[in-house]
Amino acid sequence: MNVLIRGRARPVRTVSFDPATNAVRLIEQRLLPHAFRIVATRDFRETARAIRDMVVRGAPAIAATAAYGLAQGARAFRGRNLAAFERHLERVFQTLKAARPTAVDPVNAMRQVREAMAAGRSVAERQALALEAAERFANRSVEECRAIGRHGAPLIRDGMRILTHCNAGWLACVDVGTATAPLYAAQAQGRRFHVFCDETRPRCQGATLTAWELAQQGISHEIIADNAAGHLMARGEIDLVIVGSDRTLGRTGEVANKIGTYTKAVLAHRHGIPFYVAIPLSTIDWELRRGADIPIEERAAAEVLGAWGVVASPGRPARKATPAQPVYVRVANPASKARNPGFDVTPPELITGIITPVGIFRPRELWKHRHRLGYQG
Numbered sequence: 001m002n003v004l005i006r007g008r009a010r011p012v013r014t015v016s017f018d019p020a021t022n023a024v025r026l027i028e029q030r031l032l033p034h035a036f037r038i039v040a041t042r043d044f045r046e047t048a049r050a051i052r053d054m055v056v057r058g059a060p061a062i063a064a065t066a067a068y069g070l071a072q073g074a075r076a077f078r079g080r081n082l083a084a085f086e087r088h089l090e091r092v093f094q095t096l097k098a099a100r101p102t103a104v105d106p107v108n109a110m111r112q113v114r115e116a117m118a119a120g121r122s123v124a125e126r127q128a129l130a131l132e133a134a135e136r137f138a139n140r141s142v143e144e145c146r147a148i149g150r151h152g153a154p155l156i157r158d159g160m161r162i163l164t165h166c167n168a169g170w171l172a173c174v175d176v177g178t179a180t181a182p183l184y185a186a187q188a189q190g191r192r193f194h195v196f197c198d199e200t201r202p203r204c205q206g207a208t209l210t211a212w213e214l215a216q217q218g219i220s221h222e223i224i225a226d227n228a229a230g231h232l233m234a235r236g237e238i239d240l241v242i243v244g245s246d247r248t249l250g251r252t253g254e255v256a257n258k259i260g261t262y263t264k265a266v267l268a269h270r271h272g273i274p275f276y277v278a279i280p281l282s283t284i285d286w287e288l289r290r291g292a293d294i295p296i297e298e299r300a301a302a303e304v305l306g307a308w309g310v311v312a313s314p315g316r317p318a319r320k321a322t323p324a325q326p327v328y329v330r331v332a333n334p335a336s337k338a339r340n341p342g343f344d345v346t347p348p349e350l351i352t353g354i355i356t357p358v359g360i361f362r363p364r365e366l367w368k369h370r371h372r373l374g375y376q377g
Contacts, residue, residue, distance in 0.1 A: 001170045001184075003036060003216060012038075013175050015056060015064040015138065019131065022075050024068045026056045029171055030326070033212035034310050044073035044092045051099035051106070054203070058172020059246045060145070063105030063282050064138040066096045070110045071130035077123065085123045089114070101295040102256055102343045103246040105282040109137050137282075138174045144280040145176035147357035152182025152242070152278060153189060155355075160193040160239045163229060166200040166258035167209035168244025168278065178278040179242045180213065182355065187219060195221040196238065198229060200258060202303040202340060226260055233271040241268050241275045242355075246343060247294055248277065250284045250370060253348030253363025254291035259341055265350035277346075277363075278355040281374040284366065291345040304338035306330040 002009040016025045023040040024047050031037055039055065041047040047069035049055075051062045073092030077085050093110055100106065116133035120126035156162065168179035176184065183195065195214055200206035207223045214221040224232065232238050241264060247256040255261070255277050268275040288294060308326050332338065348363030358372050366373060 001175060001213070001216070005036065013138075013142075014058075014061050014171055015068065015174050017068045017071070017131070017134065022072055024050075024065060024072055026050055026065065027171065028055055029057060029209060030055060030308070032171070033208050033215075041069075041072075043076060044069045044095060047072060048095045048099040051096070057100075057205070058167060059103040059105040059244070059283055060141050060173040060178065060280050061171070062100055062103060063109035064134075064141055064174045066099075066106035067109040067113050067134040067137045069096045070113050071127075071134040074117070074130040075127050077127070080123050082123060082126075085126065089117075100297065102297045103283075104285040105246070105280075108282045109134075112137055141173060141280055141282070142175045144357040145170075145173050145178060145181050148178055148278050148280070148355050149176060149181030149185035151357070151360055152276070152355040153185035155240065155242075155274070155276065156182055156186035156191060156193055158191050158193070161196065161237055162193060163196045163198065163232075163238045163241045163264065164210055165198045165206060165241075165243045165261055165264055167205040167213070168242075169210055169213040171209050171213060172244060173280075177213075178244045178280060178355075180210070181278060182242065183214075183219060184217065187217065193220070195219060196229070196232065197221055197223045198226050198260065198264070199223055200260060201226055202307075204307065205258070226263075229264055230267045233267055233273060238268075238271075238273055241265075241273060243275075243277055245277050245279045245283050247285050247288075248279050248283050248354065248366070249288050249291060249294075250286040250366045250373065250375065251289055252291065253351065253354070253366055254294075255346045255348075255351060255354075255363070256291065256294045256296070256343050257346065259344050262344040262346045262350075265346045269350045274352040275350060276353050276355055276360075277351055281357060284373060284375075286370065286375050286377065291347070294343075294345055296344070297342040299340045299342045301338040301340055302328075304340045305332040305336070 028037045113133040117126040169177035197206040353360045
């Protein structure tokens with residue numbers, strides 16, 4: 001997508017790789033929307049920390065980051081012994097896998113890289129194949145997002161009011177986005193619509209990231225408090241809900257996504273509003289058999305007990321923050337603790353359809369169409 005940098009629109013990918021320095025290049029998303037910066041992680045451990053600490057986030061984006069991180073770790077190996085190389089590669093794989101346990105995309109991406117590497121007969125050949133496979137995964141991810149946009153755009157009619165949750169835009173992917181892909185495609189076709197961005201506590205990625213994206217793209221939007229969605233639905237002010245996913249079970253159609261997604265699905269079902277989930281193929285988990293087995297990440301209590309931002313007065317513009325010194329403000333009672341599950345699971349009966357790169361399916365139809373959706377079993 002294009003980003004306005006110093007008054008000029010420039011195409012930027014969320015995740016890329018610099019072979020000359022063996023570094024993964026990432027948009028530092030914790031600074032948005034107040035500052036735009038690209039950072040480089042110099043080894044696979046730094047790359048894993050960037051995933052864990054949410055420098056980069058969103059299932060497709062961390063998938064590409066993990067794929068590049070695996071290639072980065074492979075290229076850093078010095079020596080010719082294949083057995084030692086494979087032991088090293090397994091350490092790299094496990095380190096990156098552990099960074100964000102709920103999303104299945106990073107594991108799927110790294111498995112694709114490892115499968116491609118197996119054709120190499122030497123360490124050097126496998127190192128070269130690793131980077132080629134990571135680049136191929138990233139490029140294919142972009143094409144899948146474009147296909148999601150093509151399939152999802154017909155859902156969006158002129159004058160519609162659409163609710164999003166968290167950020168499933170191009171910042172959550174390599175480019176284009178999942179839940180936002182139909183929005184961008186519909187905009188390109190000349191349709192006008194309005195988007196309500198859930199703030200998405202506790203990290204407020206709807207308010208900071210999705211709203212920033214839509215502003216960059218010139219799409220009409222407003223930020224709402226998470227608890228305002230039901231009120232707007234009851235008043236007939238929301239026509240459609242589109243969200244992303246961090247793991248979708250191919251056998252059951254259950255969807256794990258940012259905490260609060262299940263709540264929005266229940267509300268949409270209560271008010272007869274179509275509720276769609278947009279996913280690339282890497283988000284589908286063909287192995288797990290029930291949503292209760294999806295590992296739900298518990299994040300730091302500080303995210304719930306306070307907030308990050310820039311200093312501003314109500315009704316006045318924010319002062320420009322120093323990117324290296326973000327401001328954390330404690331909001332909650334000082335003596336209180338907090339629970340902070342990062343994700344929840346939405347059952348298939350609350351989901352109207354799942355928008356994929358090969359078409360729109362009802363959740364329970366995924367297994368029936370598994371071979372079209374990339375299942376290799």
